[in-house]
Amino acid sequence: MAYSLKQIQKGVQHRAPRIITLGVEKVGKSTFAAGAPNPIFLPVKGEEGIDALDVASFPPAGTFADVIGYLGALLNEEHEHQTVVIDSSSALEPLIWEEVCRAANVDSIEKVGGGYGKGYIEAVPQWRLLTDWLDALRAQKNMASVLIGHVRVKAFNDPTQDSYDTYMWDVNDKASAMLIRWADSILFANGKTTVKKEDQGFGKAKARAIDTAAGERFLYTQKRPAHPGGGRGVYGHLPYELPLTWQAFQDAVAAQINPPAATAAE
Numbered sequence: 001m002a003y004s005l006k007q008i009q010k011g012v013q014h015r016a017p018r019i020i021t022l023g024v025e026k027v028g029k030s031t032f033a034a035g036a037p038n039p040i041f042l043p044v045k046g047e048e049g050i051d052a053l054d055v056a057s058f059p060p061a062g063t064f065a066d067v068i069g070y071l072g073a074l075l076n077e078e079h080e081h082q083t084v085v086i087d088s089s090s091a092l093e094p095l096i097w098e099e100v101c102r103a104a105n106v107d108s109i110e111k112v113g114g115g116y117g118k119g120y121i122e123a124v125p126q127w128r129l130l131t132d133w134l135d136a137l138r139a140q141k142n143m144a145s146v147l148i149g150h151v152r153v154k155a156f157n158d159p160t161q162d163s164y165d166t167y168m169w170d171v172n173d174k175a176s177a178m179l180i181r182w183a184d185s186i187l188f189a190n191g192k193t194t195v196k197k198e199d200q201g202f203g204k205a206k207a208r209a210i211d212t213a214a215g216e217r218f219l220y221t222q223k224r225p226a227h228p229g230g231g232r233g234v235y236g237h238l239p240y241e242l243p244l245t246w247q248a249f250q251d252a253v254a255a256q257i258n259p260p261a262a263t264a265a266e
Contacts, residue, residue, distance in 0.1 A: 014257055016082075016144040017235065018134065020089075020179060022151050022169055022228055023189030028217050028244055029088075032189065033146045035246025036083035042070050044091035049148075056081065064099040064126065067092065071133040075140060082143060084134065089149040089179075093171045096126045120172045127175045131182050147179065151188075156225075167227040180228075185235035188220040188227045189244050217244035221252075 023029045030049035033039060041050050041057040044067070050057055061067045067086070074084060086092065097109040100122045104112045112119030137143040151167040158164065167188070169176045180186055221238040223229040230236065234256040242248045 014234070016138050016142050017184045017253075018131075018138065018182060019144065019146045020149060020169075020183045020186045021146055021189065022149045022167075022187065024151060024167070024191075027189045027191065029148045029189055030085075032219070032244055032246055032249075033083075033085040033087070033148060036085065036144065036146060038081050039083040039085050039146075040074065040079075040081040041085045041087055042067060043087050044095065046091045047088050049087055061092075061095070064092070064095040067095070067130065068133060071130075071137065074143070075133070075136055083146060084137060084143055085146045085148065086130075087148045089147050090170050092130075093123075093175065096123050096175075099126055120174050123172065124174050124178055127178055131179070147183070151227075158225075164225060166225060169228065180230075183231075184233065185221070185231040186223075186229050187249070188229045189217060190220065190227065191215070191217050218242065219244045219249060 021029050021033060030041075030053060033041075034050070034053045034055050039055055041053075041055050043050055043057060043060045045060040045062045047060070058070045061070065071084070074081065097119070100112055100119060101107060101109060104119075104122070106112055109119035109123070112122050134145040137145065150170045152170040153165050154168045155163055156166045156168075167190075169180075171179075219242045220227060220229050220240060221231065221235070221242065222240045231238065234253055237256050238249075238252045242252055
């Protein structure tokens with residue numbers, strides 16, 4: 001390949017986004033992704049979140065090879081889909097582990113390379129293979145990607161203050177770190193609750209969670225101690241809280257790309 005200074009580009013580029021959407025169970029992550037431009041869902045066996053959604057979908061993937069095969073079909077065949085949605089990363093991770101175990105001829109991810117967490121390290125290149133395919137779809141088909149994930153509550157040991165509980169992606173930490181670096185936008189979906197303590201008598205109190213938003217669900221675009229979030233470029237400057245709809249997310253992104261003209265001072 002010949003190299004030349006003529007290849008230099010200048011100016012802001014707005015490309016199809018790579019989005020990670022995390023959230024608690026049954027909050028509406030799949031419904032949110034279904035609102036993306038002309039989506040095609042790639043469900044993983046064990047996830048039935050799209051059964052009630054009128055969306056295009058591949059058959060559930062039962063192996064990691066199935067996932068790569070479906071992405072290959074999207075790359076090599078003609079279609080009008082603009083967004084690929086993998087639902088979910090939480091169900092995909094065991095398939096990646098199976099692939100790693102098969103290559104190492106062992107029956108557990110804990111036994112790969114003799115143990116000591118080496119199996120989780122060996123799984124990272126498989127996740128990178130997945131993102132390479134998603135990036136190829138972005139570059140050649142201008143397709144956005146949405147990777148859906150579940151969360152778990154985990155204690156976080158903050159060296160600057162007391163420890164606290166936080167929502168974290170429920171895939172292995174090594175995979176999570178790589179994927180978060182790859183993504184343009186990390187979103188967190190949840191409702192709103194407050195905790196009310198009720199006197200039970202005899203000096204005892206019982207905590208009860210109360211839904212303070214009448215069932216409404218929200219999308220959080222920025223990281224907070226209680227949950228993940230964040231983004232680069234325009235995705236790092238979105239309002240912290242949005243309604244959990246693709247339209248609200250899309251409008252917020254558009255407002256950052258084309259901000260309204262400032263009102264002239266009177």
